[in-house]
Amino acid sequence: MAAKATRGAGPGKASKPRKSDRARAEARLGWWLAGPAFVVMLAVTAYPILQAVYDSLFRYRLTAPDDRAFVGLGNYGVVLGDPVFWQSLGVTTLIMVITVAIELVLGFALALVMHRAVLRLRGLLRTAILVPYGIITVVSAFAWFYAFDISSGYVNSWFDWVPGISEDLNWFAGTGTSLFVIIASEVWKTTPFISLLLLAGLAQVPGDLEEAAQVDGATWWQRMKRVVLPNMKAAIMVAVLFRALDAFRIFDNVFIMTNGANGTTVLSLLAYRTSIGRLEIGLGSAISVLLFICVIIICFIAIKIFKVDLAGARGEK
Amino acid sequence: MGTLSGKQKVAWAAITVVVLVWALFPVASIIATSFKLPSDLSTGNFLPTTWSWTNYEQILGPDGSAQELFLSSLRNSIGISLIATAISSVLATLAAYAIARLDFPGRKLILTTALGVSIFPVISIVTPLFNLWRNIGLYDTWPGLIIPYLSLTLPISIWTLTAFFRQIPWELEQAAQVDGATTWQAFRKAIVPLAAPGVFTTALIAFFIAWNDFVYGISLTSTEAARPVPAALAFFSGASQFEDPTGAISAAAVVVTIPVVVLVLLFQRQIVSGLTQGAVKG
Numbered sequence: 001m002a003a004k005a006t007r008g009a010g011p012g013k014a015s016k017p018r019k020s021d022r023a024r025a026e027a028r029l030g031w032w033l034a035g036p037a038f039v040v041m042l043a044v045t046a047y048p049i050l051q052a053v054y055d056s057l058f059r060y061r062l063t064a065p066d067d068r069a070f071v072g073l074g075n076y077g078v079v080l081g082d083p084v085f086w087q088s089l090g091v092t093t094l095i096m097v098i099t100v101a102i103e104l105v106l107g108f109a110l111a112l113v114m115h116r117a118v119l120r121l122r123g124l125l126r127t128a129i130l131v132p133y134g135i136i137t138v139v140s141a142f143a144w145f146y147a148f149d150i151s152s153g154y155v156n157s158w159f160d161w162v163p164g165i166s167e168d169l170n171w172f173a174g175t176g177t178s179l180f181v182i183i184a185s186e187v188w189k190t191t192p193f194i195s196l197l198l199l200a201g202l203a204q205v206p207g208d209l210e211e212a213a214q215v216d217g218a219t220w221w222q223r224m225k226r227v228v229l230p231n232m233k234a235a236i237m238v239a240v241l242f243r244a245l246d247a248f249r250i251f252d253n254v255f256i257m258t259n260g261a262n263g264t265t266v267l268s269l270l271a272y273r274t275s276i277g278r279l280e281i282g283l284g285s286a287i288s289v290l291l292f293i294c295v296i297i298i299c300f301i302a303i304k305i306f307k308v309d310l311a312g313a314r315g316e317k
Numbered sequence: 318m319g320t321l322s323g324k325q326k327v328a329w330a331a332i333t334v335v336v337l338v339w340a341l342f343p344v345a346s347i348i349a350t351s352f353k354l355p356s357d358l359s360t361g362n363f364l365p366t367t368w369s370w371t372n373y374e375q376i377l378g379p380d381g382s383a384q385e386l387f388l389s390s391l392r393n394s395i396g397i398s399l400i401a402t403a404i405s406s407v408l409a410t411l412a413a414y415a416i417a418r419l420d421f422p423g424r425k426l427i428l429t430t431a432l433g434v435s436i437f438p439v440i441s442i443v444t445p446l447f448n449l450w451r452n453i454g455l456y457d458t459w460p461g462l463i464i465p466y467l468s469l470t471l472p473i474s475i476w477t478l479t480a481f482f483r484q485i486p487w488e489l490e491q492a493a494q495v496d497g498a499t500t501w502q503a504f505r506k507a508i509v510p511l512a513a514p515g516v517f518t519t520a521l522i523a524f525f526i527a528w529n530d531f532v533y534g535i536s537l538t539s540t541e542a543a544r545p546v547p548a549a550l551a552f553f554s555g556a557s558q559f560e561d562p563t564g565a566i567s568a569a570a571v572v573v574t575i576p577v578v579v580l581v582l583l584f585q586r587q588i589v590s591g592l593t594q595g596a597v598k599g
Contacts, residue, residue, distance in 0.1 A: 023420070030421030037412035037471060038427050044442070044468040045434045051445035062448070113332055118321075121333060126589065127582055128340040134581035135344065136529050138547040139570040143347040152350065152563050157361035167361070188343060193592070200593035245436045252531040256551060268440040268532070275444040276536050288441040295438050 049292060055285035062279035075286035085270065085287070089294070092266045095179065096247040099186045100240060106187065107195035107239070114195070115202045133192040141256035144185035148172070175263040182264065185253050190246065194239045201235025202228070241302045245295055267291050344574070351567035358563055372568035383553065383565050389541040390549035391573070397459055397545060398527035401466035406520045408467075409474030410512075416475075417482035428479065435472035439532045442468060447536055457538045462545065465533045470523035477522065480594035481515030518587040521580065528577060546573050 059071045079085050114125050132140065146152045148171040159165045171177040205228050213223045229236070251268040258264045260273070271291060275284020321329065346363070351372050353365040360366070374380075376387040416424045446465055447456070455461035485508065493503035534548035544552075550569055553562050581588060 026419050027421035030415040030419040031423065033415035033419070034412040034421075034423075034427050037408040037475060038430060040408060040467055041430055041434045041471055044465060044471075045437050048442040048445040048449075049437075051449065052441060055445060055448070110336065113336065117329065121329060125333065125336050127585055128337050130581050130585050130588070131340050131344060131578055134525065134578045135574055136531075136547055136570075136577070138531050138550055139347065139574050140343060142550065142566055142570055143343040143350075146350050146563060146567065147343070147346050151359045152561075154361050154363045158363075185343075188339075192340075196589055196593055242436075249438045249440070251440065252547070255531070255535075268438065271440045271444065272532070272536065276447055281444065281448050284444045288438075288444045291438045292441040295436060299436065 049289070052285040052288045052292075055281055056289050058282045060280075060282035060285075062281060071282070075282050076290070078283060079286050079290065084265070085290075087263060088265045088267050088270045091179070091264060092248060092250065092268075095183060095186070095250055095266065096244055098183055099190070099247045100244050102183070102187050103191045103194045103243060104236070104240060107191050108198050110191065110195040111198035111202055114199050129192045129195060132189050135189065137189055137252040138256060140185055140189045141253035144181055144188070144253070145172075145257045148181050172258055173262065178258050178262055178264045182250075182253050182257055185257075186247065186250060189253075190243065194243050197235055197239040198232070201232035201239075204235070205231040237302070237306050241299070241306075244298060244302070248295060248298060267294070344578075347567050347570050347574075351564065351571045353564055353567075355561060355564060358561060372564035373572075375565045376569050376572065383562075383569075386541060386549060386553065387546075387569050387572075390544050390546045393459070393541075393543050394528060394545040394547075394573070397462045397466065397543070398524055400459070401463045401470055401527045402520050402524045404463070405467055405470035405474050405523055406516060409471055409478050409519065410516055412475050413478035413482050414512075416479050417485070418487055428476070431472040431475045434468055435476075437468065439469070443532055443536045450537055455537075457540055457543050459543055461537050462533055462543055465537065466527045466530060469526050469530060473526065474519050474523050477519045477591050477594060478515055481519070481591075482512065485511045514587065515591075518584065518591040521584055522588060522591050525577065525581075 056075050057070060057072060059067065059069045059074070061067060110125075110129060114122050114129075117125060148155050150156070150168070150170045150172075153171075155171075156165060156167050156169055160167055169177070171181055209227050209231070210223055213227050218226065249268055250266050251272070254260065254264055254266050254269055255272075260266070260269045265273075267287070268291065271284055271287040274280050274287055278284075349364050350358075352368045352370075354367060354369045354371060357365045357367070376383045378384060381387075412427060415421065416427060442465060450456040450461050455464070487508070489507040489511075490503045493507045494500065498506065529547070530545070531547045531551070534545040535551060538544040538548060546569070550566055553566055553569070
């Protein structure tokens with residue numbers, strides 16, 4: 001595919017006639033340089049999703065390849081008519097909403113702490129919160145799993161004074177308790193990202209505005225609400241949207257901890273199990289396409305409701 | 318910030334301790350587990366009663382029962398992630414240079430495409446690739462993972478590098494040319510030193526993302542030929558059916574975590590600036 005990429009660099013040719021030779025040469029050079037990356041990106045994403053759309057229209061099982069037949073939107077009917085799909089959509093959305101909400105509060109608190117800390121302390125704190133960022137999600141999932149697991153865990157013996165927790169509590173035997181650990185590990189792993197983005201946003205809040213508010217006698221809460229938060233709106237929206245999309249794709253920790261048992265199947269896991277586990281390519285493709293549509297809907301809602309100008313917020317005017 | 322009062326000092330100390338415990342505890346937890354003997358695993362204690370290297374011998378030692386499995390996946394992870402990082406760094410550097418430096422139609426299209434690719438659900442790509450790779454013989458091979466990894470590493474590399482390159486004063490190049498340097502000399506002497514740190518940081522972030530991948534790893538591989546570490550950890554089931562793999566998995570997890578954490582800590586300043594400028598999560 002890389003070989004194909006070096007050849008693909010066409011669209012620059014379509015420049016307007018009034019352009020000078022120089023501008024045309026620059027446009028051509030631009031596409032020669034940027035074209036390969038562009039083509040590779042399309043090849044590794046647009047092509048597979050189109051293939052998935054195509055496959056989703058067939059009854060197609062790898063265990064019975066000769067049985068392949070065009071069924072139109074039949075697969076979508078099967079998936080959308082199955083309570084399992086709706087349940088995993090619900091669980092995925094629940095995980096997304098809870099993790100993003102917790103991470104926003106926690107990440108903002110961490111960002112404030114780093115922002116206010118004296119220089120030496122700030123370095124130490126930043127170093128510490130980068131550790132979760134550097135850890136593989138699978139490793140973090142195992143760490144949390146072993147800590148809570150009924151045989152290898154120590155959480156039960158540490159917290160048996162808390163009502164509801166006892167030595168023989170099996171966290172991974174129930175939906176609520178499983179989701180609790182999954183969400184906790186997700187929050188731990190990804191809060192650093194959100195808090196670094198918010199820290200960058202805090203740095204953009206004009207200091208003199210805040211000081212002026214303080215001189216005028218505004219309380220801490222008033223300063224936050226009137227001065228700091230409005231000035232960070234763009235950073236907050238970008239952080240929330242990206243974390244939301246990321247959380248919606250959650251897979252690694254669920255696979256490691258419960259593998260979808262006890263009502264913890266998320267959409268990604270359902271798609272994986274259908275296509276790669278049960279080799280139902282047609283049905284699996286339909287779920288993949290639906291997952292993709294969900295992501296687009298989330299983006300659309302975020303952009304419409306919160307008026308996030310992604311390009312603007314990222315310095316691309 | 319000036320001098321702190323005694324009360325403030327105590328408050329800051331408390332905050333620091335809380336943050337440190339929060340950030341480091343799960344790591345400490347898996348390290349402690351990795352030193353436990355099988356008999357120690359179910360005692361409900363955080364620390365092992367006797368510290369033992371047994372688990373590490375099992376995955377790294379010459380007679381270790383899981384040594385072959387672990388080392389081959391380590392080799393796969395390092396090789397595949399490095400190659401994917403190299404390819405995406407080259408492509409992204411060219412693209413970001415063009416976007417930051419040249420005026421051509423379609424710059425915004427490329428950045429928007431990169432943004433779109435970065436929010437793509439990986440699992441939506443995996444199903445068609447699984448079938449296609451099996452048909453054309455890329456299933457369970459290095460290229461079969463390197464190509465999809467580009468969907469993870471390219472977008473963030475393009476965004477981060479474009480942000481870096483926009484801050485480079487490109488007039489320097491002209492200034493050097495006025496001073497008598499050839500075009501190539503001017504580029505190499507004036508621009509490359511300024512661009513290199515950005516390229517390095519971006520490559521580092523891209524490498525982490527490739528190293529962290531799990532979905533592609535478990536879906537597009539089936540044997541030790543290409544299975545990367547995260548997938549190997551998930552499928553590792555102990556030397557025999559009756560052996561609990563907890564200790565060995567923990568040891569393997571520690572081995573693959575330490576180099577990455579060391580890299581993160583060494584280059585934390587660059588990583589933070591790269592992450593916040595590119596602002597795309599992997």
